[in-house]
Amino acid sequence: MAARKPVRWHIAVFLAPAVVIYTAIMIIPLIGTLNLSLFNKGADGVEFVGLSNFATLFGDPRWSASFWNALGNNAWFFFIHMLVQNPIGIALAAILSTPRLRMAAFYRTAIFIPTILSFVIVGFVWKLILSPIWGIAPGLLDLVGLKSLFAPWLGREDSALTTLALISVWQFVGIPMMLIYAALLSIPDEVLEAAEMDGITGISQFWKIKLPLILPSIGIISILTFVGNFNAFDLIYVAQGALAGPDFSTDILGTFLYRTFFGFQLQLGDPYMGSAIAGAMFGIILLGVCVYLFGIQTRLRRYQF
Amino acid sequence: MARARASLGRTVAAHAVLITWTVIALFPVFVTVVNSFKSRRAIFAEPLALPWPEHFDLVGYATVLKQGDFFGYFQNSLIVTVVSLFFVLLFGAMAAFALSEYRFKGNLLMGLYLALGIMIPIRLGTVAILEMMVAGGLVNTLTALILVYTAQGLPLAVFILSEFMKTVSDDLKNAGRIDGLSEYAIFFTLVLPLVRPAMATVAVFTMIPIWNDLWFPLILAPAEEVKTITLGSQVFIGQFVTNWNAVLAALSLAIVPVLVLYLIFSRQLIRGITAGAVK
Numbered sequence: 001m002a003a004r005k006p007v008r009w010h011i012a013v014f015l016a017p018a019v020v021i022y023t024a025i026m027i028i029p030l031i032g033t034l035n036l037s038l039f040n041k042g043a044d045g046v047e048f049v050g051l052s053n054f055a056t057l058f059g060d061p062r063w064s065a066s067f068w069n070a071l072g073n074n075a076w077f078f079f080i081h082m083l084v085q086n087p088i089g090i091a092l093a094a095i096l097s098t099p100r101l102r103m104a105a106f107y108r109t110a111i112f113i114p115t116i117l118s119f120v121i122v123g124f125v126w127k128l129i130l131s132p133i134w135g136i137a138p139g140l141l142d143l144v145g146l147k148s149l150f151a152p153w154l155g156r157e158d159s160a161l162t163t164l165a166l167i168s169v170w171q172f173v174g175i176p177m178m179l180i181y182a183a184l185l186s187i188p189d190e191v192l193e194a195a196e197m198d199g200i201t202g203i204s205q206f207w208k209i210k211l212p213l214i215l216p217s218i219g220i221i222s223i224l225t226f227v228g229n230f231n232a233f234d235l236i237y238v239a240q241g242a243l244a245g246p247d248f249s250t251d252i253l254g255t256f257l258y259r260t261f262f263g264f265q266l267q268l269g270d271p272y273m274g275s276a277i278a279g280a281m282f283g284i285i286l287l288g289v290c291v292y293l294f295g296i297q298t299r300l301r302r303y304q305f
Numbered sequence: 306m307a308r309a310r311a312s313l314g315r316t317v318a319a320h321a322v323l324i325t326w327t328v329i330a331l332f333p334v335f336v337t338v339v340n341s342f343k344s345r346r347a348i349f350a351e352p353l354a355l356p357w358p359e360h361f362d363l364v365g366y367a368t369v370l371k372q373g374d375f376f377g378y379f380q381n382s383l384i385v386t387v388v389s390l391f392f393v394l395l396f397g398a399m400a401a402f403a404l405s406e407y408r409f410k411g412n413l414l415m416g417l418y419l420a421l422g423i424m425i426p427i428r429l430g431t432v433a434i435l436e437m438m439v440a441g442g443l444v445n446t447l448t449a450l451i452l453v454y455t456a457q458g459l460p461l462a463v464f465i466l467s468e469f470m471k472t473v474s475d476d477l478k479n480a481g482r483i484d485g486l487s488e489y490a491i492f493f494t495l496v497l498p499l500v501r502p503a504m505a506t507v508a509v510f511t512m513i514p515i516w517n518d519l520w521f522p523l524i525l526a527p528a529e530e531v532k533t534i535t536l537g538s539q540v541f542i543g544q545f546v547t548n549w550n551a552v553l554a555a556l557s558l559a560i561v562p563v564l565v566l567y568l569i570f571s572r573q574l575i576r577g578i579t580a581g582a583v584k
Contacts, residue, residue, distance in 0.1 A: 008407065008409070010487075010488040010489065011403050011407050011409055013399075013489075014399040014400060014402055014403035014492070015399070015400050015403045015404075015415065017395075017396040017399065017400075018396040018397060018399065018400035018419070018459050018463065019400065019415075019419070021392075021396065021452070021455055021456050021459065022419065022422060022456050022459050022460065024456075025427075025434065025437075025452055025453055025455070025456035026422050026427050026430065026456040026457070026460075027421070027422075028430075028433065029427075029429075029430025029431070029432075029433030029434045029437070030425055030427075030429055030430040030433075032430060032432070032433040033429045033430050033432070033433065088326075091322075092322075092323070092326060095319045095322055095323060096323070098315075098316075098319055101316070101319060102320075103320075106327075107323040107324075107326075107327055108571075109567075109568070109571055110327040110330055110331055111323075111326055111327060111330050112509075112567070112571075113330060113331065113334060113564065113567075114330050114333075114334075115513060116513050116516075116517075116563050116564065116567045117334070117517070117560060117563070118516070118517030118519070118535050118559065118563070119517065119519070120517075120519065120535060120538060120539050120542065120559070121337075121538075121556050121559055121560060122333075124542065124552070124556060125333045125334075125336070125337050125556065126333065128336075128337075129333055129336060134348075134349065134352060136336060136352050136353065139352070139353070140353075170329065170330070175510065178506060178509070178510075179506065182502050182503065182506050185502070186472070186502070202315065216468065217468075220464075220465070220468060224423075224461075227423055227424055231425075231426045233426075233428075234519070254426075257429075271432070278425075278429045281425075281429075282424070282425050282429075285424040285425065286424060289420070289423075289424055293417075
């Protein structure tokens with residue numbers, strides 16, 4: 001008698017719907033795009049060119065200057081998010097999860113509202129507020145006597161990208177806040193009571209007890225921020241247009257890809273180079289995610305309650 | 306006594322921080338809504354003043370409502386969002402359960418395969434998707450949008466839900482098995498209720514990009530009768546860039562429905578969270 005394990009059909013049933021839809025609508029079209037990046041227009045029609053599109057992208061001065069500029073801007077965009085958005089999100093969640101805090105639901109909803117607004121609204125509203133013509137921002141600074149600090153931040157090369165990153169932080173701080181909030185609430189009361197018995201309360205309780213327990217969630221929000229930032233496109237597009245002005249100082253990989261793929265103004269769309277940029281973005285993001293999955297996530301301890 | 310005072314100080318500080326950020330978060334929304342009720346002159350002269358009777362003017366809303374069918378747009382957005390959300394949550398939770406519960410060959414690979422979708426924007430495959438929808442005769446239908454959004458939402462749902470499902474106690478599931486529950490019953494009756502807070506979180510995060518998406522409605526369903534509200538207001542803003550009354554009114558109208566939708570879900574979110582995870 002061969003002692004074969006029975007086929008566990010239920011695993012297939014659980015997986016099938018998600019895998020089928022995901023493969024058909026997402027993976028197959030994406031493979032189509034990556035495949036396209038290996039072709040280009042040659043002397044007689046479209047021909048297979050191997051990796052030469054990528055060589056052009058990284059090395060040919062006509063392309064590489066834009067590419068490295070976009071990559072550098074994107075890295076700065078991500079840096080601001082990690083430095084500003086996630087600490088603020090964690091701090092707000094920690095304060096919100098204080099037991100018996102009044103109006104917690106109100107604060108949580110209010111802080112999350114920018115996140116639910118569309119980029120169309122966010123980009124337009126902030127442009128209005130920061131506009132030197134309409135001038136709510138200069139008016140407000142005038143009230144506190146700091147009018148001299150005002151500058152058309154979105155219009156200056158040295159400040160436009162940082163301003164947009166901060167607008168994006170303003171919009172998305174609700175996401176780390178919600179995830180960390182849920183994680184903090186799922187810490188069992190017994191653990192916290194035990195800590196209180198040992199005299200660990202308040203801020204030291206946060207650092208010594210809660211923070212280690214929510215580290216896996218912080219890992220998740222970091223990687224989500226990374227992926228989100230390197231896919232970002234909409235806010236820059238809505239606020240600065242596809243040209244990511246002034247003088248490409250807010251150009252990130254998403255806008256660079258859009259301009260290349262679909263064309264703009266007088267430049268015709270180039271699906272082949274566009275696909276190569278998409279491929280490069282894919283590689284960068286894959287690298288970051290692998291660093292997280294194999295370098296960081298495996299070292300995090302998880303606790304079952 | 307000293308302890309009570311210290312905790313009072315902490316409460317005040319906590320409220321001060323939260324109020325500060327609440328003001329920062331709501332200020333731009335406030336400015337938009339308030340100015341949408343004012344006359345053009347008042348918008349420029351006193352942008353921060355409330356719409357008192359002398360400035361009060363509904364000309365922006367009048368312009369907006371004469372154009373386009375905002376109620377129809379809203380209905381389309383609602384159908385697309387709710388149906389996609391249902392499929393994302395159901396299929397995503399099922400796949401997350403399979404990945405986090407069972408050891409089988411290719412588990413890690415399957416997890417990585419599904420996580421790929423978080424890393425690459427589905428937009429990169431737009432051309433192929435459009436060709437597929439044309440071949441299937443689904444262009445200008447809400448079905449096309451629902452299919453795309455379901456695929457788009459699944460990877461993140463699986464990723465977050467499987468993280469949360471790992472924290473559901475094994476003893477509980479094994480107790481269920483000893484009592485003779487099938488694997489399906491364990492999933493639907495034991496595990497799903499326990500990860501409700503995570504489900505609500507995923508629901509909110511899935512809903513927002515779907516509701517606010519401009520890209521796929523523009524490409525897959527630009528016809529008047531299937532237009533979503535985001536596309537509707539974008540087209541509108543594009544037409545009236547210098548008509549500030551109309552633009553501010555359109556922005557305010559676009560904020561309201563998503564706010565209502567979020568408030569409905571956040572009820573669930575709060576109920577889910579306060580019902581407690583596995584305490």
